[in-house]
Amino acid sequence: MSLHNPISVRKRHPLIGAELTGVDLRCPLDNNLFERIHSLWMENLVLVFPNQSLNDEQHIKFGSQFGELEVHPSLAHRSSENREIYRVSNVDESGNIIQSTETAWQYINLSWLWHTDSSFRKIPSKGSILHGIETTKKGGHTLFANMYEAYEGLETSIKKRLDSLYVMHDHDYIIKQSRDLSKKSDKGSYENLPPVRHPLIQIHPVTGRRSLFLSPHTMDYIVGMERNESRELLDELIHHATSEKFVYKHIWENDDVVMWDNRCTMHAVEPFDNTSVRRIMHRVTLVGDNQPISIEST
Ligand code: OGA
Ligand code: MN
Numbered sequence: 001m002s003l004h005n006p007i008s009v010r011k012r013h014p015l016i017g018a019e020l021t022g023v024d025l026r027c028p029l030d031n032n033l034f035e036r037i038h039s040l041w042m043e044n045l046v047l048v049f050p051n052q053s054l055n056d057e058q059h060i061k062f063g064s065q066f067g068e069l070e071v072h073p074s075l076a077h078r079s080s081e082n083r084e085i086y087r088v089s090n091v092d093e094s095g096n097i098i099q100s101t102e103t104a105w106q107y108i109n110l111s112w113l114w115h116t117d118s119s120f121r122k123i124p125s126k127g128s129i130l131h132g133i134e135t136t137k138k139g140g141h142t143l144f145a146n147m148y149e150a151y152e153g154l155e156t157s158i159k160k161r162l163d164s165l166y167v168m169h170d171h172d173y174i175i176k177q178s179r180d181l182s183k184k185s186d187k188g189s190y191e192n193l194p195p196v197r198h199p200l201i202q203i204h205p206v207t208g209r210r211s212l213f214l215s216p217h218t219m220d221y222i223v224g225m226e227r228n229e230s231r232e233l234l235d236e237l238i239h240h241a242t243s244e245k246f247v248y249k250h251i252w253e254n255d256d257v258v259m260w261d262n263r264c265t266m267h268a269v270e271p272f273d274n275t276s277v278r279r280i281m282h283r284v285t286l287v288g289d290n291q292p293i294s295i296e297s298t
Pocket of ligand 2: 047111115
Protein backbone atom coordinates (compact mmCIF):
# COMPACT_ATOMS: atom_id res chain seq x y z
CA MET A 1 0.00 0.00 0.00
CA SER A 2 1.24 3.49 -0.80
CA LEU A 3 2.65 5.46 2.11
CA HIS A 4 1.20 8.59 0.63
CA ASN A 5 -2.32 7.41 0.28
CA PRO A 6 -4.42 10.54 -0.21
CA ILE A 7 -7.67 9.13 1.16
CA SER A 8 -9.14 10.33 4.44
CA VAL A 9 -11.64 8.07 6.14
CA ARG A 10 -14.30 9.12 8.62
CA LYS A 11 -16.82 6.72 10.15
CA ARG A 12 -20.41 7.81 9.68
CA HIS A 13 -21.76 5.23 12.17
CA PRO A 14 -20.01 2.91 14.64
CA LEU A 15 -21.07 -0.26 12.80
CA ILE A 16 -21.66 0.67 9.17
CA GLY A 17 -20.72 3.41 6.74
CA ALA A 18 -17.58 5.49 6.22
CA GLU A 19 -16.95 8.67 4.27
CA LEU A 20 -13.97 8.78 1.93
CA THR A 21 -12.52 12.08 0.79
CA GLY A 22 -9.43 12.86 -1.25
CA VAL A 23 -10.33 10.68 -4.20
CA ASP A 24 -11.72 11.77 -7.57
CA LEU A 25 -13.93 9.01 -8.93
CA ARG A 26 -13.60 10.42 -12.46
CA CYS A 27 -9.97 9.26 -12.58
CA PRO A 28 -9.02 5.63 -13.05
CA LEU A 29 -7.91 3.97 -9.82
CA ASP A 30 -4.40 2.55 -9.78
CA ASN A 31 -3.91 -0.82 -8.09
CA ASN A 32 -3.02 0.61 -4.69
CA LEU A 33 -5.96 2.92 -4.63
CA PHE A 34 -8.31 0.21 -5.84
CA GLU A 35 -7.12 -2.20 -3.13
CA ARG A 36 -7.42 0.47 -0.46
CA ILE A 37 -10.97 1.39 -1.46
CA HIS A 38 -11.94 -2.26 -1.79
CA SER A 39 -10.65 -3.13 1.67
CA LEU A 40 -12.38 -0.08 3.19
CA TRP A 41 -15.55 -1.22 1.44
CA MET A 42 -15.28 -4.72 2.91
CA GLU A 43 -14.62 -3.25 6.34
CA ASN A 44 -17.32 -0.57 6.36
CA LEU A 45 -19.97 -2.13 4.04
CA VAL A 46 -21.14 1.29 2.85
CA LEU A 47 -18.82 3.97 1.46
CA VAL A 48 -19.82 7.58 0.96
CA PHE A 49 -17.86 9.73 -1.51
CA PRO A 50 -19.01 13.36 -1.21
CA ASN A 51 -18.69 15.97 -3.99
CA GLN A 52 -18.33 13.68 -6.99
CA SER A 53 -19.78 15.44 -10.02
CA LEU A 54 -19.82 12.44 -12.31
CA ASN A 55 -21.58 12.08 -15.59
CA ASP A 56 -23.14 8.72 -16.37
CA GLU A 57 -20.19 7.54 -18.47
CA GLN A 58 -17.78 8.33 -15.63
CA HIS A 59 -20.12 6.60 -13.18
CA ILE A 60 -20.11 3.49 -15.39
CA LYS A 61 -16.33 3.58 -15.71
CA PHE A 62 -15.88 3.88 -11.96
CA GLY A 63 -18.27 0.97 -11.32
CA SER A 64 -16.70 -1.24 -14.01
CA GLN A 65 -13.43 -1.28 -12.11
CA PHE A 66 -15.21 -3.40 -9.48
CA GLY A 67 -16.70 -5.85 -11.97
CA GLU A 68 -19.30 -6.37 -14.66
CA LEU A 69 -22.43 -4.19 -14.47
CA GLU A 70 -26.02 -5.42 -14.45
CA VAL A 71 -28.71 -4.30 -16.83
CA HIS A 72 -31.92 -3.91 -14.80
CA PRO A 73 -34.87 -6.11 -15.84
CA SER A 74 -37.26 -3.14 -15.93
CA LEU A 75 -37.09 -1.38 -19.30
CA ALA A 76 -38.85 1.68 -17.92
CA HIS A 77 -36.05 2.43 -15.47
CA ARG A 78 -33.03 2.05 -17.67
CA SER A 79 -31.50 5.25 -18.95
CA SER A 80 -32.22 5.56 -22.67
CA GLU A 81 -28.57 6.53 -23.26
CA ASN A 82 -26.80 3.92 -21.12
CA ARG A 83 -28.47 0.63 -20.32
CA GLU A 84 -26.26 0.05 -17.26
CA ILE A 85 -27.71 3.17 -15.60
CA TYR A 86 -30.79 2.39 -13.52
CA ARG A 87 -32.81 5.51 -12.78
CA VAL A 88 -34.14 5.54 -9.21
CA SER A 89 -36.20 8.62 -9.80
CA ASN A 90 -39.68 10.08 -9.64
CA VAL A 91 -38.69 12.38 -12.52
CA ASP A 92 -38.74 11.18 -16.11
CA GLU A 93 -35.96 11.74 -18.64
CA SER A 94 -37.69 14.89 -19.93
CA GLY A 95 -37.48 16.36 -16.43
CA ASN A 96 -41.13 16.03 -15.41
CA ILE A 97 -42.36 14.47 -12.17
CA ILE A 98 -43.96 11.14 -12.99
CA GLN A 99 -47.67 10.82 -12.13
CA SER A 100 -48.41 8.57 -9.17
CA THR A 101 -50.81 6.57 -11.34
CA GLU A 102 -47.92 5.47 -13.57
CA THR A 103 -46.40 2.02 -13.30
CA ALA A 104 -42.88 3.51 -13.29
CA TRP A 105 -43.69 5.71 -10.28
CA GLN A 106 -45.32 2.86 -8.36
CA TYR A 107 -42.36 0.56 -8.93
CA ILE A 108 -39.85 3.12 -7.65
CA ASN A 109 -42.11 3.74 -4.68
CA LEU A 110 -41.34 0.17 -3.62
CA SER A 111 -37.73 1.16 -2.85
CA TRP A 112 -39.23 2.53 0.39
CA LEU A 113 -39.46 -1.09 1.55
CA TRP A 114 -36.37 -2.75 2.95
CA HIS A 115 -34.62 -4.80 0.29
CA THR A 116 -31.38 -6.06 -1.20
CA ASP A 117 -30.76 -5.23 -4.85
CA SER A 118 -31.31 -8.05 -7.33
CA SER A 119 -32.15 -10.64 -4.66
CA PHE A 120 -34.56 -12.01 -7.29
CA ARG A 121 -31.62 -13.20 -9.41
CA LYS A 122 -30.03 -16.61 -9.14
CA ILE A 123 -26.79 -14.73 -8.63
CA PRO A 124 -27.77 -11.55 -6.77
CA SER A 125 -25.80 -8.36 -7.19
CA LYS A 126 -22.63 -7.97 -5.15
CA GLY A 127 -22.87 -4.22 -4.80
CA SER A 128 -24.53 -1.02 -5.97
CA ILE A 129 -23.18 2.46 -6.59
CA LEU A 130 -25.69 5.28 -6.36
CA HIS A 131 -25.10 8.88 -7.46
CA GLY A 132 -27.35 11.52 -5.89
CA ILE A 133 -28.14 13.95 -8.69
CA GLU A 134 -31.17 15.77 -7.30
CA THR A 135 -31.50 14.94 -3.62
CA THR A 136 -34.07 15.78 -0.98
CA LYS A 137 -33.86 17.40 2.42
CA LYS A 138 -37.21 16.39 3.89
CA GLY A 139 -37.23 12.58 3.80
CA GLY A 140 -35.77 10.61 0.93
CA HIS A 141 -32.80 9.62 3.10
CA THR A 142 -31.48 6.09 2.63
CA LEU A 143 -31.22 3.58 5.46
CA PHE A 144 -28.60 0.81 5.43
CA ALA A 145 -28.62 -2.16 7.83
CA ASN A 146 -25.54 -4.18 8.76
CA MET A 147 -26.61 -7.78 8.22
CA TYR A 148 -23.45 -9.31 9.73
CA GLU A 149 -24.30 -7.61 13.01
CA ALA A 150 -27.94 -8.57 12.65
CA TYR A 151 -26.86 -12.21 12.39
CA GLU A 152 -24.40 -11.94 15.25
CA GLY A 153 -27.06 -10.30 17.40
CA LEU A 154 -29.31 -13.38 17.26
CA GLU A 155 -29.43 -15.87 20.09
CA THR A 156 -27.38 -19.01 19.53
CA SER A 157 -30.44 -21.27 19.47
CA ILE A 158 -32.09 -19.11 16.78
CA LYS A 159 -28.89 -19.04 14.73
CA LYS A 160 -28.81 -22.82 14.79
CA ARG A 161 -32.41 -22.99 13.64
CA LEU A 162 -31.72 -20.66 10.71
CA ASP A 163 -28.47 -22.24 9.56
CA SER A 164 -30.07 -24.74 7.23
CA LEU A 165 -33.08 -22.72 6.01
CA TYR A 166 -33.68 -21.47 2.47
CA VAL A 167 -36.01 -18.75 1.22
CA MET A 168 -37.80 -18.47 -2.11
CA HIS A 169 -37.26 -15.04 -3.66
CA ASP A 170 -39.44 -13.87 -6.51
CA HIS A 171 -39.44 -10.68 -8.59
CA ASP A 172 -43.24 -10.94 -8.88
CA TYR A 173 -43.44 -10.71 -5.11
CA ILE A 174 -42.25 -7.08 -5.43
CA ILE A 175 -45.26 -6.29 -7.58
CA LYS A 176 -47.56 -7.89 -5.00
CA GLN A 177 -46.30 -5.43 -2.39
CA SER A 178 -48.04 -2.60 -4.22
CA ARG A 179 -51.81 -2.58 -4.15
CA ASP A 180 -51.85 -0.33 -7.21
CA LEU A 181 -49.36 -2.35 -9.23
CA SER A 182 -50.90 -5.72 -8.47
CA LYS A 183 -54.27 -4.49 -9.73
CA LYS A 184 -52.82 -3.45 -13.09
CA SER A 185 -52.64 -5.65 -16.12
CA ASP A 186 -49.59 -3.64 -17.19
CA LYS A 187 -47.14 -4.23 -14.38
CA GLY A 188 -44.31 -2.76 -16.41
CA SER A 189 -42.05 -4.30 -18.93
CA TYR A 190 -39.82 -6.76 -17.12
CA GLU A 191 -37.67 -9.57 -18.30
CA ASN A 192 -38.98 -12.94 -17.25
CA LEU A 193 -37.47 -14.02 -13.95
CA PRO A 194 -38.29 -17.39 -12.37
CA PRO A 195 -38.34 -17.65 -8.53
CA VAL A 196 -34.99 -18.55 -6.94
CA ARG A 197 -33.94 -20.22 -3.69
CA HIS A 198 -31.36 -18.55 -1.45
CA PRO A 199 -29.97 -19.51 1.97
CA LEU A 200 -31.25 -17.45 4.89
CA ILE A 201 -27.72 -17.23 6.28
CA GLN A 202 -24.97 -16.61 3.77
CA ILE A 203 -21.22 -16.59 3.99
CA HIS A 204 -19.53 -13.60 2.44
CA PRO A 205 -17.16 -14.77 -0.30
CA VAL A 206 -14.49 -12.17 0.55
CA THR A 207 -14.66 -11.67 4.32
CA GLY A 208 -15.86 -15.19 5.19
CA ARG A 209 -18.31 -13.66 7.69
CA ARG A 210 -21.87 -14.91 8.15
CA SER A 211 -24.82 -12.62 7.58
CA LEU A 212 -28.59 -12.73 7.50
CA PHE A 213 -29.71 -12.62 3.89
CA LEU A 214 -33.09 -10.88 3.84
CA SER A 215 -34.80 -8.98 1.09
CA PRO A 216 -38.33 -8.31 2.26
CA HIS A 217 -39.57 -7.18 -1.13
CA THR A 218 -38.71 -10.48 -2.84
CA MET A 219 -38.96 -13.04 0.02
CA ASP A 220 -42.00 -15.16 -0.59
CA TYR A 221 -41.63 -18.05 1.90
CA ILE A 222 -39.19 -20.28 3.75
CA VAL A 223 -38.83 -23.62 2.00
CA GLY A 224 -40.52 -26.51 3.83
CA MET A 225 -42.23 -24.31 6.40
CA GLU A 226 -45.92 -23.71 6.81
CA ARG A 227 -46.89 -20.31 5.27
CA ASN A 228 -47.99 -18.51 8.45
CA GLU A 229 -45.04 -19.73 10.44
CA SER A 230 -42.72 -18.72 7.60
CA ARG A 231 -44.21 -15.23 7.41
CA GLU A 232 -44.00 -14.78 11.14
CA LEU A 233 -40.34 -15.80 11.29
CA LEU A 234 -39.40 -13.60 8.33
CA ASP A 235 -41.20 -10.62 9.86
CA GLU A 236 -39.44 -11.13 13.19
CA LEU A 237 -36.07 -11.28 11.46
CA ILE A 238 -36.79 -8.14 9.44
CA HIS A 239 -37.82 -6.33 12.61
CA HIS A 240 -34.64 -7.44 14.38
CA ALA A 241 -32.31 -6.61 11.47
CA THR A 242 -33.68 -3.10 11.08
CA SER A 243 -33.21 -2.16 14.77
CA GLU A 244 -31.76 1.30 15.05
CA LYS A 245 -28.41 0.04 16.34
CA PHE A 246 -27.68 -1.78 13.07
CA VAL A 247 -28.75 1.06 10.78
CA TYR A 248 -26.92 4.00 9.21
CA LYS A 249 -29.13 6.74 7.80
CA HIS A 250 -27.60 8.49 4.84
CA ILE A 251 -28.77 12.07 4.46
CA TRP A 252 -28.01 12.98 0.88
CA GLU A 253 -26.15 15.96 -0.54
CA ASN A 254 -26.12 16.44 -4.29
CA ASP A 255 -23.19 14.62 -5.88
CA ASP A 256 -22.74 12.14 -3.08
CA VAL A 257 -21.81 8.75 -4.46
CA VAL A 258 -22.72 5.89 -2.14
CA MET A 259 -21.46 2.38 -2.68
CA TRP A 260 -22.80 -0.58 -0.71
CA ASP A 261 -22.26 -4.32 -0.50
CA ASN A 262 -25.50 -6.18 -1.21
CA ARG A 263 -24.11 -9.38 0.34
CA CYS A 264 -24.08 -8.03 3.89
CA THR A 265 -26.44 -5.04 3.95
CA MET A 266 -30.01 -4.20 3.09
CA HIS A 267 -31.48 -0.77 2.46
CA ALA A 268 -34.66 1.29 2.24
CA VAL A 269 -35.57 4.82 1.24
CA GLU A 270 -37.29 6.92 3.88
CA PRO A 271 -40.63 8.27 2.71
CA PHE A 272 -40.79 11.76 1.21
CA ASP A 273 -43.40 13.68 -0.73
CA ASN A 274 -42.70 11.99 -4.04
CA THR A 275 -45.73 13.47 -5.75
CA SER A 276 -44.23 16.97 -5.65
CA VAL A 277 -40.59 16.78 -4.48
CA ARG A 278 -38.10 15.83 -7.20
CA ARG A 279 -35.53 13.11 -6.51
CA ILE A 280 -33.11 11.83 -9.15
CA MET A 281 -30.57 9.11 -8.40
CA HIS A 282 -28.58 7.07 -10.90
CA ARG A 283 -27.32 3.63 -10.02
CA VAL A 284 -24.93 1.11 -11.46
CA THR A 285 -25.17 -2.40 -10.09
CA LEU A 286 -22.35 -4.93 -9.88
CA VAL A 287 -23.05 -8.44 -11.11
CA GLY A 288 -22.47 -10.99 -8.34
CA ASP A 289 -19.54 -13.38 -8.56
CA ASN A 290 -21.38 -16.38 -7.15
CA GLN A 291 -24.66 -17.73 -5.83
CA PRO A 292 -25.04 -16.97 -2.12
CA ILE A 293 -22.89 -19.42 -0.13
CA SER A 294 -24.79 -21.43 2.47
CA ILE A 295 -23.31 -22.76 5.70
CA GLU A 296 -24.08 -26.30 4.54
CA SER A 297 -21.91 -25.96 1.47
CA THR A 298 -18.78 -25.04 3.41
C1 OGA B 1 -31.40 1.58 -5.00
C2 OGA B 1 -32.47 2.00 -4.09
C3 OGA B 1 -31.97 3.90 -2.86
C4 OGA B 1 -32.24 5.34 -2.97
O1 OGA B 1 -30.81 2.40 -5.68
O2 OGA B 1 -31.13 0.38 -5.04
O3 OGA B 1 -33.13 1.19 -3.52
O4 OGA B 1 -31.74 6.07 -2.11
N1 OGA B 1 -32.60 3.28 -3.88
O5 OGA B 1 -32.91 5.77 -3.90
MN1 MN C 1 -32.30 -0.78 -3.92
